[in-house]
Amino acid sequence: MNSHVKPASGEQVTRETTDLSRRSFLIGSAACGLVLGYAGMPDVALAAAPANVEPSVWYAIAPDGLVTVTCGKADMGQHIASTMAQIICEELGAAWKDMRVQLASNDPKFNDPVLGAQITGGSWSTMMNFDAMSRAGAAGRIALTDAAASAMGVPAGELVVRESAVTHPKSKKSMSFAEIVKSGKATKTFTPDELKAITLKTPDQYTMIGVSVPQLDIPSKVNGTAKYGIDTMLPGMVYGKVVTPPVRFGATVKSVDDSAAKKVPGFIKAVTLDDKTNTTSGWVVAVANTYTNARKAADALKITYDNGPYANVSSETLQTEAKRLQAETDSGQFFVKDGDPAAALANAAKVVEAEYTTSINIHAPLEPMNATAEFKGDILHVYTGNQFATRSGAIAAGAAGIDPKYVVMHQAWLGGGFGRRLDADMTVPAVQAAKAVGKPVKVIYSRENDMTMDFSRPLTYQKVKAGLDGDGKLIALSHDVVSAWPTARWGIPDFLSPSADKKGPLDAFTVNGADFFYSVPNHHVRAIKNELAHNATPSGQLRSVAPGWTFWAVESMIDELAHAAGQDPAQFRIALLDGKGANDGGAQRLRNTLLAAMGLAGYGTRQLPKGEGMGVACVSSQERKTASWTACVAHVAVAPSGEVKVKKLTVATDVGTQVHPDNIHAQVEGAALWGLSLALYEKATLKDGGIEQTNFDSYKPLRMSQMPEVAVSVIANGEPATGVGEPAVTVIAPALGNAIFNACGARVRGLPMTAEAVKAAMKA
Structure with a gap:
């Protein structure tokens, strides 16, 4: 999403501010253009010590040579502060041992260069900030190089910047970053146009990007100095x-x-x-x-x-209302409106229709x-x-x-x-x-406060109807998504999207993922707001947001269609990923990712024992315009009781440029396990207007004893960096559902897929 969110009106003060009336107003040049803020102390105090060099609002180089990066993103264990520092370090030419991180206040100068607000979500952080942080680092390198050239009396073009030092190989002269800062000569500033004109390194020149350096936040978290x-x-x-x-x-x-x-x-x-x-x-x-x-x-x-x-509202009430709204032909707004599915379905050789549901889910972060x-x-x-x-x-x-x-x-x-x-x-x-x-x-908050008053993932109801022609080719798909609208609740117009039918804005964060990369000539997606759920269960953004339920429906339906056509589900997908029209490029990357997951998992290469099965799914999470191409092969064993044992999850993801390989693997593994937990175990219910589950004795996420083997294949092809924190969440549930069907013939269409639900589907 590329819309801009305007910050709250008025300038906001930095964390050092204690008395607004004593602040002097500053205007300076920064990586994202002109920035406004309040100085933390009088000018006379600033003059008492050598000044830091601040090539950008995002970092400062101190007279001792230490580089402190200010992270405008929330760091919740995904090490995004360290990632921002690593991107800056690559172009700046600093030694990693000299890098430090700190967290930003709400001063508007720290607003996101793309979004225009300080927000961390959507797996956007690296993707949307890679270029800005790279240019910030490069600007610092140029400023330091020019200052060193002046001090040493040599041409700037002959200098080399490496490991926090600027060196002139011909004369063997060298100055450390600390010496340059102390010299006071590093005063070069950049306009936004000059920043855009900087030539950045190409991937073959990287020495830091793609290296699993030590995460900068771990020592403070281990020794207790990190403050939550x-x-x-x-x-x-x-x-x-x-x-x-x-x-x-x-x-x-x-x-x-x-x-x-x-x-x-x-x-x-x-x-x-x-x-x-x-x-x-x-x-x-x-x-x-x-x-x-x-x-x-x-x-x-x-x-x-x-x-x-809402005192009498229950999960059943919300589901009934969702079905009522879906049945109304004029409810909701169109997110996708291509072709005429109704006409195509009327002439289809086979029509497959199914309903998919997800329950209320709770965040429950460890820190209350x-x-x-x-x-x-x-x-x-x-x-x-x-x-x-x-x-x-x-x-x-x-x-x-x-x-x-x-x-x-x-x-x-x-x-x-x-x-x-x-x-x-x-x-x-x-x-x-x-x-x-x-x-x-x-x-x-107590845990009970947090669970019962969580801004949860909403209960959703989806109806999908699709048609095949005589050759088993998908010719039409109609998809209705009914849910609360979490983003609309925020009241920020720029976070809503225009509808395809011009009926007004819709909350795309409830339907993202339904606009897939398969080529289907007749494709409609309708976003329907469940007003009752919206008010009775104010919902929020839970890791993976809409793709966590839209791809559950899409990838389950694609499997059902493949079986109806008598085709292998993986090959059926590959044929649909032909890259026609607007799907050009994206479909090819998704196809390659699916092939990588199939190869790593050994999909289709051996006969599995009775009661076992493999299932596939591939997704373009988070949003279509900010996709990370991800595929999963799930291997399960299903007992006659309906109990599902997940033997292995094989996940492949195309991340474009990988900044920190170990961190990417950790994020993908964590996302896959989160997706597994949502798929098989987690469920909250509403009764008499209140959430019934109040702690982990009744709301039961994945336990350590239920952990499967997780294999990860990362495709790093030099394309722009994508996100990794959430995409793998969205691919797990459909892959598991498809594997369960292949193992025992039970098609489960509601999450979570409990043993009871699987056993009931066996009998259906």
Whole structure:
């Protein structure tokens, strides 16, 4: 997605800001053009020591030669800060031992060069920032080279930059980065046009890109110096524990009896949230001097609620409503509208029709949701790990009733994100409690708070109808996708997409993946908003987003069609990936990836024992325009009881340019296992308006004992870098479903594919 998201109005201050009135306004040149920000100290203090060289907003070189990269992305274990540093290091010519990383504040100067906002998701980070970080590094190398040439009295074109030093081979003169910085001669700046004109290295010249260097964030995470949001400690800080209503959304607080809470030592106040951002509803925060006492006080509160309009809604209610909406021919908007599927289906030799469903799924990151809020004069400081600083700052401002320019977001390392921390609900109770008690307040969710109030992956219902001609060729496919619209909930118009039928914007993040790279002359995809689900279960972006359910339907249907045509499912796909029209290039890369996975897995080369089967799937996740070409061959054994044992997952992915091979393997392996967990085990249910599963005893993700062998093949072909954090999630479920069918003849069309569901399908 290439739309630009405008930051909240007004300039936002950096994390060093403590008194807005004492800041001097700076204007400087940076890798992404002109940047605005506030200086952290008076000019006289800056002059007291040798100045850093800052060729870009993204990094600074200190007089000791250390290069500190500021990462504008949320680092939640995927090592994106280290990746950004590695890209800069390649073009800068620094020694890896001299590289350091830090996390950005919400100052707009750190906005994404492409998206125009500070957001981490969609497997976009490396893909969308590779060029900007490369040019930032190259600009620094040029500035240092020019300064060294001047100092040494030699032509700049004869200098070599390597390992944090600039050397003149002919004269054997050399200057370290530290010496150049201390000289004060590295003052060259670049306009945006000059940055674009820089000639970058070609892949054959890389010495850092493609090398598995030590990740820069690991030492601090091992020795405990890395600070997560939950580690925040401020002078005079107190604690808040939220009390949430029995329904997910729509409740209001009628009364709060705190008489028992007042008997808890250290109890300060019970704060009923008045959230104008509509992020929360019906929440109360118990504030006390310790978290333990806050929990005790929260348990002691007696709260009465009006449970609101969704008190009787259940998963079954949402599914019934989805089917009703799908049956209405004029509901929704078209995402894809090519040809005339209805006419083609009327003349098809064979028609296959199926319904596919997915359940509500929960993020449950290891670090519980948390935020600490502190007011210092007119400035609100919020300490938390978040994936969307631009939106999080605006929500915190809305909760406080102030202008977003007075909010400073202090970014922390994230103990898991997976899309959960794209939402900023945790800031609301912290901000309103801090405002109510006049002290810094740290709010920490319990696991129960997090699970029952998660912005979950929505329950989805999809209906697919497809037709084959007399030769077994796919001639038409109609696909309806019904779900809540997570991105529309954000209220950011630039994140919505125009519909193909001109009926207004739609949430493409609910249908991405349905616009596949198979050549089908008649293809319609309809995106239908389930308003009831949208309101009763406010949904968010869970790792892989729509491709996690759209490819479940698409790749299952493609398999069903192959069997209906009497063809091998892999060869059926290969024939469809002919690269015609708009599918040129992308289809070929996907085809090659499928062939790589088949070869590594030994697909079709041996007879499998009874009850075992292999299944294939191939996907272009995340979005069609930002694809990472990924294929999977799943090998399963299915018992008569319906229990599925996953023997092996073989995943091949085309990433274009690989920055850090080991990290790519780790990300693909993790994504594959996440996809496995969603496919076979994870399910949340709604009853009486509330999520029933409250902890890991009832919401059961993949366990260590259920881990299969995972084989990964990475295709690095020198094309632009793609993303790796999410694509493999989307390919696992359909590959498993197809393998289960080949093993025992059971076609399961709903996730998760439990033993009970498989056994029932055996009898069908």
